[in-house]
Amino acid sequence: MSERMLYRLAAFAGLVGGVLTLIAVARRAGLLPENAFTHALAPPASALLLLTLTALYLRQRREAGRLGLAGFVLNHLGLSGLFAIEFLTHAVLQYQDAAAREAVLTGPGRPYFLVVAFTFLIGVVLFGVASWRAGVLPRAALALYVPGLSAASLRAAVPEAVYLGGLVAGAAGVLWLSAVLLRDATRPALVTA
Numbered sequence: 001m002s003e004r005m006l007y008r009l010a011a012f013a014g015l016v017g018g019v020l021t022l023i024a025v026a027r028r029a030g031l032l033p034e035n036a037f038t039h040a041l042a043p044p045a046s047a048l049l050l051l052t053l054t055a056l057y058l059r060q061r062r063e064a065g066r067l068g069l070a071g072f073v074l075n076h077l078g079l080s081g082l083f084a085i086e087f088l089t090h091a092v093l094q095y096q097d098a099a100a101r102e103a104v105l106t107g108p109g110r111p112y113f114l115v116v117a118f119t120f121l122i123g124v125v126l127f128g129v130a131s132w133r134a135g136v137l138p139r140a141a142l143a144l145y146v147p148g149l150s151a152a153s154l155r156a157a158v159p160e161a162v163y164l165g166g167l168v169a170g171a172a173g174v175l176w177l178s179a180v181l182l183r184d185a186t187r188p189a190l191v192t193a
Contacts, residue, residue, distance in 0.1 A: 003058065007185035010055030014178030017048035021171040025164050039090040046083040049174060053079060055181050056137065057127075063134035071127030078120025078153070085116060113156070121153040137177060145173030 024042045026032045057064070057072040064071075093101045105113070128146030131137050151158060151166025158166075 004185050007055050007059070007181045010052045011178045011182035011185065013048040014052030014174050014181065017045045017052060018171045018175040018178060020045035020048070021167055021174070025167045025171070028160075029164055039094055042090045043083060043086040046079055046086055050076065050079055050083070052174065052178055052181070053127075056131070056177055059181065059184060060131060060134045060136035063136050064130040065134075067126060068130035068134060071123055071125070071130050074119055074123030075127045076123070078116060078123045081112075081116030082120060085113060117153050117155065121150055124149045124153065138180060141173050141176035141180065143173075144169045145177065148173055 020041050023032065023038065024045060027034060027038045027042075032038050053072065053076055057068065060068065088104075093104060096104075124146055128142050131142050132139060148166045148169025148171070151162050152170055154166075155163045
């Protein structure tokens with residue numbers, strides 16, 4: 001697969017993933033109904049963003065250096081863990097009674113959730129710092145992506161409004177970065193053969 005095609009696919013994945021994240025925020029905020037369909041839209045958002053994150057790293061891998069690689073790996077691992085948590089939350093736990101959900105969330109699952117959140121947080125911050133220093137991606141988009149997804153990673157430790165606001169800002173950053181990938185896929189000078 002050419003980089004041009006990878007950037008296009010990753011851009012479309014990011015655009016869909018960003019919109020699905022905004023739909024999930026609207027559901028959690030009570031603007032959309034809570035039903036099987038709206039719950040089913042949450043897990044694919046994080047899965048799609050794995051491809052987008054990979055293309056964002058590849059787009060700036062030389063300029064981002066080792067810090068960029070470390071940030072990418074941790075961000076990717078954290079996002080993969082978030083996909084697993086979203087799947088568990090929306091495909092399994094919503095069908096359990098409150099006591100069973102609480103037992104999973106506060107019992108043996110809690111350390112896993114905390115490790116995923118911490119890994120994602122550190123990955124987002126390192127990837128953001130490396131991207132800022134690299135200067136390839138728009139800094140204004142990174143200024144939405146990093147604080148937004150950092151706040152979202154702290155879901156269990158911040159008020160719901162901070163978490164949801166973080167998701168909105170992070171999704172806006174993802175949408176912007178995805179548009180940049182799409183634009184770059186049409187610029188032959190920016191795509192290596």
